């Protein structure tokens with residue numbers, strides 16, 4: 001009775017969740033419960049976080065030092081009324097200070113707040129300012145970047161972007177009232193772009209000409225118009241955009257950033273030549289920088305939270321990392337892949353699957369990324385296991401190696417080389433207790449010098465006195481040397497070829513020296529026996 005009721009309830013819940021999934025927007029959820037004959041199961045989808053205003057999560061730095069006005073206090077004029085120079089910037093007075101944080105604050109209604117620079121009093125030296133914005137997270141632009149200038153938009157500026165946390169930078173768009181004059185580039189509009197050149201970096205004159213400081217304050221980086229090339233003017237055909245995102249090389253990355261930099265190269269001039277007698281009307285002032293974007297989570301998360309000072313994807317599909325860019329530790333049966341927008345409308349989650357999960361999911365513990373189906377055995381097996389592993393799931397150690405007890409099965413160091421004494425060992429099979437040895441003592445047929453030597457050598461591979469492990473190897477319980485990477489042999493006396501360390505040609509000479517060491521040890525042993 002109870003279990004019937006429970007399963008009915010579960011089915012209902014599953015039905016509800018599934019229904020919810022279908023009514024939400026595209027790629028909004030990562031999973032939903034689906035009711036099946038033998039109970040509800042999870043179904044997984046490609047998913048991404050909602051777009052948000054990134055303004056609150058950005059760190060802003062301005063250069064050069066001293067570019068912000070108010071220290072010392074300074075009077076400035078306006079372009080429209082150059083003889084009204086009553087306004088003052090004073091960093092020490094909160095009402096008259098214009099620090100950088102006012103570019104991305106939440107303004108109380110009616111109160112305009114802005115960052116402002118010093119005036120161009122050092123003309124003809126150019127008035128240059130850089131605003132470097134870091135999100136400390138890969139984000140994907142979902143709408144236009146808007147930079148709002150008070151007192152006029154710059155006549156020349158550049159937006160740069162970085163995709164790698166500020167290590168490398170690329171121009172994103174050039175802005176000038178005369179592109180040819182400022183950058184030697186022909187003036188273009190985003191409307192001039194087509195599907196084949198949508199990622200072209202252009203210079204535009206749309207936002208730099210003087211139209212009065214109050215009429216148009218925004219400088220735009222057009223994301224929507226670029227999307228519209230694929231999705232239509234009202235973005236009604238998003239499936240087509242998403243399909244292009246998957247198939248067109250560089251398209252996704254074009255809209256992905258970790259940092260932005262505004263390079264302000266010349267302030268607004270008021271539509272005339274520069275008037276040297278009144279340089280107090282030339283400066284930059286920015287009241288707002290709007291960056292609508294979503295966290296890049298590789299289609300493995302529908303949430304992105306601000307934690308420990310930075311944005312983090314809430315990874316699903318058993319992925320992990322700030323951008324869900326890896327499989328979780330015990331879910332590395334297949335190598336990691338981003339989710340895909342295709343096939344539309346739900347895409348493919350490309351989930352990470354659990355180690356040791358049954359049927360079909362061939363687990364190789366990360367030692368192989370190829371599986372092969374063996375028809376007559378009806379099994380799937382890993383191919384070319386690396387890291388000295390072997391077996392259907394790369395779960396065993398190769399001959400001449402033993403299992404590292406402190407390492408997980410998916411660890412690169414899971415198998416340790418036996419380093420068995422070639423002369424004394426029966427065969428090259430070993431475990432953590434050591435190598436198998438030639439039988440000594442009982443049953444030995446008479447006095448056989450060679451046998452005796454082998455027995456001796458087998459029982460005492462190394463010690464602290466004479467049989468020293470070479471090349472910084474360490475003696476393990478007198479039974480074998482644990483060699484550093486790059487060396488092998490009973491006493492770690494042989495460089496491994498191709499390891500990049502040591503010299504392979506030295507192998508024969510070191511074999512001689514090994515023989516010498518052994519002989520010395522034997523003589524020493526005989527001396528102590530006969531003493």
Ligand SMILES: *[C@@H]1O[C@H](CO)[C@@H](O)[C@H](O)[C@H]1NC(C)=O
Pocket residue numbers: 063064128129130263
């Ligand atoms: C702005 O950044 C660019 C690129 O890193 C640099 O060459 C330039 O000197 C910077 N300008 C200022 C005023 O700091």
Ligand SMILES: *[C@@H]1O[C@H](CO)[C@@H](O)[C@H](O)[C@H]1NC(C)=O
Pocket residue numbers: 136309310311312322
């Ligand atoms: C950037 O994000 C990483 C990962 O979340 C974090 O460890 C680091 O402290 C952050 N750096 C800054 C400057 O916020």
Ligand SMILES: *[C@@H]1O[C@H](CO)[C@@H](O)[C@H](O)[C@H]1NC(C)=O
Pocket residue numbers: 188192193194196197200202
């Ligand atoms: C982009 O391509 C279209 C034709 O496909 C061409 O008319 C336009 O000039 C190109 N734009 C740029 C910036 O090269």
Ligand SMILES: *[C@@H]1O[C@H](CO)[C@@H](O)[C@H](O)[C@H]1NC(C)=O
Pocket residue numbers: 042044316317318351352353
């Ligand atoms: C991830 O792993 C958990 C078990 O830890 C499992 O319940 C869940 O279904 C897995 N999710 C996916 C997408 O494989």
Ligand SMILES: *[C@@H]1O[C@H](CO)[C@@H](O)[C@H](O)[C@H]1NC(C)=O
Pocket residue numbers: 404405406407408411413414416
């Ligand atoms: C055994 O595995 C651990 C964990 O990876 C590793 O630190 C250690 O070096 C390994 N031991 C040897 C002898 O390789």
Ligand SMILES: *[C@@H]1O[C@H](CO)[C@@H](O)[C@H](O)[C@H]1NC(C)=O
Pocket residue numbers: 430431432433434435436
């Ligand atoms: C290690 O191998 C020896 C013989 O080769 C065997 O007697 C011993 O039981 C093995 N020890 C373990 C822990 O498997």
Ligand SMILES: [Ca+2]
Pocket residue numbers: 102103104105107112113114286287288
């Ligand atoms: Ca503001």
